Amino acid sequence: MAGGPEGVPTVVTAESRRIARVLLDSPLPQLDRLFDYALPPELGDVSTGVRVRVPLRTAGRVIDGYVVELDTEDDADRPLSEVDSVVSPVSVLPDRLYRLARRAADRAAGSASDVLRLVIPKRQVRVEKAWTADAAVPEQSESAVAAAADLLASYDGLDEVLEDGGRAAVEAIPVFHDGEPGWAALLAASAVRVLASGRSSILIVPDHRDLDRLLAALEEAAPAESVVRYDSRQTNPDRYRSFLRSLEEAPCIVVGNRSAVYAPVQAGLVAIWDDGDPLLGEPLAPYINARDAALLRQEQESSALLFVGHTRTTDVERLVAHGWLQDVRAVRRVLPRVILSTPQEMDAPTAQRMPSSAFLSARNAAAEGPVLVQVSRPGFSPSLVCAECRAPARCAHCGGPLGAKHRGAVPVCAWCGRGARAWACPSCSSTQLRLASSGSERTADELGKAFPGIRVIVADGAHPVERVADRPALIVATRGAEPLADGGYRAVVLLDGPRMLQAPDLRIGEACLRWWSNAAALAAPGAPIHLVGVDGAIARALATWSHSGYARSELAERAPLHMPPAARVALVEGSAAAVGRALVALEELALPADAVLGPVPIESDDYPPRVRALVRFEYGAGARVAATLRASVVAEAVSNRRGRGKSTRSALTVRLDILDPEL
Incomplete structure (x- = not known):
């Protein structure tokens, strides 16, 4: 007896034979299809989804693959290679995962094996032997379920979306719940609600900082045994253990980064936080964004789908405009207090990098608690210019930009790392350099002199800080590296806005609005948020918290040019x-x-x-x-x-x- 395509036993007669249709684990595009292999009797019962080793005659070697289908055929004379061996009896490729990988690969003109390589870890024999697929259904606290219901009730129509398997774009309230960001509490409550109905959830966040914050929100809301972590920081055994847990029938909450969208659970909810973050785009072939994979998965499994964010990407706004996504907002919106400093103020002869209104606000707030200052770049001075003609200083060897690690340091090329001790301007022959911009370290140095007695903390890629205490301090952070503050920041100052907007990027307006909004959401209720040197539609969108309107205007401008996401x-x-x-x-x-x-x-x-x-x-x-x-x-x-x-x-x-x- 052999299992048929639908799991129904199939009779094998003397004139017929068992065959397996195998997807090869190969990056070669010409091998991205199912190959027929004969199943020799000595292999016994073979299930779909198991790992196998099969010969590849064209290459003269044996390679890995997955059994996608089982069948019998009457033409026993057709020449077929035989499956060499079954690597493991564990079915690591359920049919729903294969269909999702196949659809995602076809949409992106890629290979299904490249998609599966992102989600199926390498086999760990010890972990597999210790694993049993009979995990009990996790028991939930009634108080946690009730608290989740109360939080979901603060969003108009969100509970119905989760119940009916709908699709929604959700505007997260920029507040804190029990010391954690409001968006993390919202995702945790949604997962708890779905888990209470006996279904699994997949929660996707861009990076490890967001992952840790979401796990902290789930710590009190959901049973520990129900939370499955998908994280690139995990060891190989831990990653394989998490993958095996997601194969079980017992519902769970999968929390992870972009590849977790392919987790092999039967999902009742897929939710993505901050879908505009470029980290959600897969850098490996076939380069599928987690947002697109989630849309394909929702259509395949009819699960609920949430795109949660403080801002609205043009991709999501296009789906809202077409009626594909429901626009969900809070019953009672909480708007940050945004104060604009116009470019005219910055152009005044006596103007400093931080205008007087923002400076006074930061000084008063720093006497009571932490103040956040967001800057565009890390380091001391990311770029230097000629002191005479203001031409950008370039490396004589590779043409890369010169920068300084600290005041008085030898200029160093950002590309090749060479020092430029005897630099001379090719335009005017001057040997004098000038600091053209201020990084996080130089800004901290300047603010330390302007705010005597106040502790200054630098938070960037080289100096990661996760959380700061509720006491007087100035936190100078690059975009996306802002730490959480206990009780929220007493004031937020957003510097370098004009410089950020100058980046040659089609989506730089969206990106800046997302950086500023996420920083503004870290402020305490009623705390002032100063956007320095920016005006126009993007400044109005932040001040009025009307991100969907800005996304619609961006869509309207791109449509005549046939630029994404209009096309x-x-x-x-x-x-x-x-x-x-x-x-x-x-x-x-x-x-x-x-x-x-x-x-x-x-x-x-x-x-x-x-x-x-x-x-x-x-x-x-x-x-x-x-x-x-x-x-x-x-x-x-x-x-x-x-x-x-x-x-x-x-x-x-x-x-x-x-x-x-x-x-």
Whole structure:
């Protein structure tokens, strides 16, 4: 007897044989399909989803794979290779996970095995032997469930979304609950509500700081045995142990970073915090953003889906405008007290980096508790300029920007690390340098002199700080590195706004609004929040806390240009001949005449020279464009393999859904 595709026993006669359809764990695009292998009788019963070792005749070796389907066939004379061995009896690839990986890969013109490599850890034999799949259903505290219900009731219609498996964009209230951020308490309450109904939840956050805050919020709200942590900081055994727990039938709460969106639970809720954070975009092929994977998963499993944030990305606002997502807001909105310092104030002859209103506010607040000062860059002085002509100081060896680690230090190149002791300006021959901007350390040095007697704390990538006490202090933090303050900050000053907005990024307005809003949400109730040197629509959006309106205006501006997310964008890169063939194949889809931008050459030492092109297309054409580009990638890979030795690099690479297209 052998299990059929639906788990129904299938009779194997003398004229038939068992076969397994196997997905190979290989990065080669031409191998991204199911291969038939014969199952020899000595392997016994084999289940779908198990790891196996199978021969690959073209490569002359044995590789890993997963059994996706089991079947029998009458044509026993068809030549088939046999499965070499079963690595483990544990079914690590449930059907729902395979279907999700297949859909995500097809949408991104990638390989399913690349997606599965993100979620299925390497096997740990000791962990597997100690694991039993009979975990009991966790018991929840009635008081915790009641507290979660009370919190959810403060959002209009959120409980109905969780109950009915709906989709919503939720504006988080910028307040604290029991010392933890309001968004963390909201996600924890949503997961507790779903767990009480006997279903699992997946909670996705961008980085380890957010993960720790969410786990702290869940510590009192949910049973410890129900929380499953997916974290890149885990050891391999711990990661495999968490993965095995998520395979069990008992409901749980999966908490993790972007790859946790593929956790193999039967999800009743998928929630993502701060979906605009670039850390939610996978840097490895097929480069799928956790937001897109969550949308595919919700459509497949009919689970509830929440995008929670202080701000609203244009991607989510587009879905709200189309009615795909419900707009959920608090019954009673709590708006931060934002004070704007206009560019005109900063242009005055006597103006300092921090205007007088913000300075006085920070000085008064620092006498009572912590004050947050957000800056754009870490270090002492990230960049230097010529003291005479103000030309940017560049390294004579590699052309990289010169910076200073502290006052009076030898300038150092940010790219190659060489010192520039005998620097001379190529424009005016001056040998004098001037500090062009202030990093976190230089700002702390300046504020330490302006606020005598007040402790100054630097919080950035090199000096991580998780939490500060409720006592007088100045915390100078780079964007995204702001620590929590017990009781909230007494004042928040957002410096370097104009410099942040100058970044050559299509989404820099969205990013700045997200950085500023997340910092403002750390303030104590009623504390002043000063945005320095910024005016216009983005300043008004922060002051009035109308992020959805700003996202709508951004969408309206991008639509005529066919830029994301108004349209999807694919990046096609490779040799000129390969890119040309891929673009010719796309012509059969009858895309608009202006759909293709490029190709243009890429500055590199590769031979043959590589070029890059962008393809813009509507969402309705996504499946056809992805399939056509994937076929081109496979064709070039096969052709490149036949001409082995000419080049070790892929002749053609494709990446869909570029968030910031740039040629």
